[in-house]
Amino acid sequence: MASLYIHFPWCLAKCPYCDFVSYATDRESIDHAGYADAVLREAEGRVRQLRARGNSLTLGSIFFGGGTPSLWEPQELGRVLARLRTLFATTTSLEVTVECNPTSLDEARARALHGVGVDRLSIGTQSLRAEQLKFLGRLHDPDGARLAIAAALASGIPRVSTDLIFGLPDQSIEDARDQAFALAATGLKHLSCYQLTIEPGTQFGERKKRGLLPMADDAVVADAFLAVEAALESCGLRHYEISNYAVPGEESRHNLAYWRGDEYVGLGCAAFGFTRDTASGGPGARRGVRWRNAIDPKAYVEATKHLRTDMLGEGDGVSMFAESLDGTALLRERLMLGLRLAEGVDVGRAGDELGLDPWTPERLRAIERLEARGRLTRTGDVLTIPRPAWLFADDIASRLF
Ligand code: SF4
Structure with a gap:
């Protein structure tokens, strides 16, 4: 089973902890149709590349991530999704997820996304405390997060998840636990709970380097991790991956496939892809190729007009790098990812x-x-x-x- 990831590289603001490829802009400045056209040009090229290499994938999931793909006009996102469904073979239980921020999600938008075939939303709540949201540079407040979750649940979208960050400076164990309880009480069947990590190259990373960022105590963070786990497990959400909890059956199929080492095609600016290298490499999955697309949106859009379908990875015109992975490297990756799972x-x-x-x-x-x-x-x-x-x-x- 393979999966498909589409990266949408714009947000309304850049969060100081974020190391994803995302550019701050307003909704009106985004070329919604132009970006959809570019993603579709790439999709058609990738399908030709893969078929030429004897690789015909069947998709179990499609994931629109970012960035903030809930900023993308739903009809453009829907146009992309409809074409992808004709280009790739899919399972009957295909999962289609869109990442959303509370500032770009209301019930009308959730309904519109459902109308174009989306069946799962992942909402970036991050915290239910005003001062923590301010520290994290988020544009919404606690009420905005609650309203977005309620809107998603009321819209008819069958599956809704949200994200919570814990391990903030001065955050108590009880506060992390109480927020986990509060989110579980909304009726969500999936939650992602991440420890705040400070990555180099981010605004927080720079502040840490200069000694200007308050840091959480490691022992408190470890206890908060266990308190969040105990809270969510008591609400029937099983801890199935280090950072993820779900009512059994509601796990993210997209992320499970990734942690299990399955193939994924990445489309869009800055997207990663990984497929088995059937053309060059012996039986089964003994070799693989991983690539990453150009990270500048304008360069990416332009490059899709010149995608070379005789190549996959570096040199294909869209990817900025590619690496060939042998069995030993692939086994290490399986260990690294698979050991994150309860299974x-x-x-x-x-x-x-x-x-x-x-x-x-x-x-x-x-x-x-x-x-x-x-x-x-x-x-x-x-x-x-x-x-x-x-x-x-x-x-x-x-x-x-
Ligand atoms: S909204 Fe998400 S992707 Fe955008 S800057 Fe913030 S953390 Fe990064």
């Missing part, structure tokens, strides 16, 4: 698919050491990280490389 990663199966023996003596020794410290569990071929150790997932995965 863990089936290392034996991954090895079979990638055509290599994953149980090297070094890896077996690392597994033994991690198991002895309570940081890893092996059940047959499946590796999982016990919940209390989830906060160390990246470090644990890297020890298995």
Whole structure:
């Protein structure tokens, strides 16, 4: 099963913690139709490229992310979606998600998105506290977030999720827990809860470098993570991935596919894509190619007019970089992503698919050491990280490389 990601690179303002490719602008300055045309030109080219390489994907999900794709005029987003559905084979249970911000989502817009085939909204609430939203540079207030969630739920869109950020400076464990409870009480069946991370190159990153950013205490953040988990699990939302909770059956299929190492086609300015390199590489998924599109919107739109369909990745005219990944690199990526999941990663199966023996003596020794410290569990071929150790997932995965 493959998935499709479409990046919409504009927001009404740039949040100081954000390291996504997004440019601040007003709605009127966006060329809504021109960007849709460019994405469709790229989609048609990518389909030709993939077919020429013997790769005919079947999509289980389509995800409009950003940026703020709820700023995109729904008829233009709908035009893109309708064409994508004819270009790619899709499963009958195709999931179509649009990321939204409270400042660009009301009931009319949610209904319009539903009308063009969207069945899932992901709303960027981030906090229900006015002072925290101000610190995060968000344009909405707590009422705006609540109204957007209520509008989405009332619109008839069948699936709605929202994001919460915890681990803010001076935030108490109880405050993080109470906000999780409050969001669960709205009736949402999916929540993404992220720890605030300070990335280099962001406004917060610059302030941290100059010692001007207040930082949360690590121990409080770790306890807040566990308090949020306990709150949401008590409301029936299962902690299925480090940052994600869902009523069983309501998990994000798009993100699950990504964490499980499935193929994804990225369309739009700055989008990443990853497909199996069937043209050059032996059986199954032994090699893969990952690419990233041009990050400047104007350059991207122009480049789509010259997409070379005989190439995939660097040199195709739209991608600014591409890398070929061998089985060893792909296995490391599966470990890194799969260990984020409660279900863990089936290392034996991954090895079979990638055509290599994953149980090297070094890896077996690392597994033994991690198991002895309570940081890893092996059940047959499946590796999982016990919940209390989830906060160390990246470090644990890297020890298995
Ligand atoms: S709204 Fe989202 S994508 Fe846009 S700047 Fe803020 S965090 Fe980044």
